Amino acid sequence: MTDLAIVAADPTTLRARVGTKFAYSTTGVREALLSFAVSSAHEVLEEEILVHTGGTQVEPIELVGSHGTRLHLLEEVGDGWLEVTYSALVDLTRPTGEQVGPEVTHDRWVFTRPSRYAESDRLAPMAAQLFPAQAGVALVHAVTEWVNTHMAYISGASRGTDGAVDSILQAKGVCRDFAHVVVALLRALGTPARLVSVYAPGLQPMDFHAVAEVWVEDAWHIVDGTRLAPREAMVRIATGRDAADTAFLTTRGGRTAFDRQVVTAELERGDLPRERPRALVRLA
Numbered sequence: 186m187t188d189l190a191i192v193a194a195d196p197t198t199l200r201a202r203v204g205t206k207f208a209y210s211t212t213g214v215r216e217a218l219l220s221f222a223v224s225s226a227h228e229v230l231e232e233e234i235l236v237h238t239g240g241t242q243v244e245p246i247e248l249v250g251s252h253g254t255r256l257h258l259l260e261e262v263g264d265g266w267l268e269v270t271y272s273a274l275v276d277l278t279r280p281t282g283e284q285v286g287p288e289v290t291h292d293r294w295v296f297t298r299p300s301r302y303a304e305s306d307r308l309a310p311m312a313a314q315l316f317p318a319q320a321g322v323a324l325v326h327a328v329t330e331w332v333n334t335h336m337a338y339i340s341g342a343s344r345g346t347d348g349a350v351d352s353i354l355q356a357k358g359v360c361r362d363f364a365h366v367v368v369a370l371l372r373a374l375g376t377p378a379r380l381v382s383v384y385a386p387g388l389q390p391m392d393f394h395a396v397a398e399v400w401v402e403d404a405w406h407i408v409d410g411t412r413l414a415p416r417e418a419m420v421r422i423a424t425g426r427d428a429a430d431t432a433f434l435t436t437r438g439g440r441t442a443f444d445r446q447v448v449t450a451e452l453e454r455g456d457l458p459r460e461r462p463r464a465l466v467r468l469a
Contacts, residue, residue: 200230200454203384203420204272205393205433207446211238213439214262219245220382220433223273224421226253226469231274239265252424254431267441274453275420280404280467293400295426296377302348302365302427303380305372311353312373325399325408326463328370332363332410333462340390348427360395361428363410367397368427376400381407381468382422382431384450385414387457392448393433398424398468406465416466417458420450 205221219236223229236245238259245257259267299306319327336356343351343358349369352362364380371378377400385394396409396419407416423431434441 198455199277199418199452199458201275201277201384201386201418201420201450202272202453203275203386203450204270205446205448206268206270207434208266208268208444209434209441210265210444211262211267211436211439211441212264214267214436214441215260215438216436217259217262217267218248218435219257219259219269220250220254220423220431220435221269221271222247222255222257222422223275223384224253224423224469225249225255226421228276228278229273230276231272233270233272235270237266237268238262250423253421254423254425256423262436262439266444277418277420278469280469292379293377296379296400297372297375299369299372300426301429302361303369303372303378304348304350305369307350308353308369309373312370315370316374322401322465324374324376325371325401325406328367329397329408329410329462332366332370333412336363336366336410338363338411338413360392360409360411360413364395364397365427367399367408367410371397371399379405379424380427380431381424382433383468384420384422384448386418386420386450386452388414388450391450393422394419395428395431402465404467407468412460412462415458415460416464416468418452419468421468 248256250256339357343362349365352358368378381398396407398405398407425431
């Protein structure tokens with residue numbers, strides 16, 4: 186028995202227009218790896234990618250990451266400006282049926298281990314004390330509820346080096362901090378969990394968003410400790426152990442400095458769903 190309702194969304198009802206525009210000044214940067222494109226798990230109907238370095242339009246090299254993640258590599262960025270403009274129209278299809286195969290079994294082990302920002306080994310005693318009797322869906326709900334009530338969402342409240350332990354001690358953070366705490370606590374109790382970066386229609390303030398994805402009821406389901414946006418309308422970008430695997434910009438060599446960034450995500454077809462915290466929601 187489960188105390189959560191399974192969501193059976195009609196894949197023809199929701200269509201989202203998502204995108205981003207950002208710019209960084211660069212000094213001596215050798216390479217840049219970008220993660221902004223909609224995952225190949227979705228049906229992308231339209232897409233435009235424009236990248237400029239030093240005032241010149243360049244063609245990034247698209248790399249295939251894990252779990253449908255699409256990465257874009259820029260070589261010899263050098264000095265000047267790195268500017269990205271991205272737009273995509275996406276049908277929000279939902280997976281059906283159970284997930285099987287050796288890669289799924291492997292994932293369930295990989296995403297039970299501690300990682301850079303999800304220190305589940307350090308949190309194991311605390312997790313066992315907080316959630317001594319729950320398991321399965323009930324445990325997922327209990328952890329998500331605890332994170333939502335324990336932590337305050339405050340923009341700029343955390344550092345890029347903060348992990349789940351820091352976030353719990355500070356009791357505040359942004360979406361990635363909420364997701365790291367959910368992931369770490371669930372892993373500490375033997376439940377596979379990972380981090381997903383998404384475009385999230387309805388999110389306020391609008392930005393790239395991070396949620397947790399948990400293996401329960403024989404499939405991966407997304408949970409969001411912030412409850413700031415409806416999960417049924419989210420669009421997958423990247424999937425990984427934690428923020429170290431899903432950063433939208435990673436550089437090698439030199440320095441970068443933030444200039445501007447805008448993220449957009451809105452539905453072009455269908456009404457924005459109402460978030461139901463006790464629902465199980467699967468992402469494409």
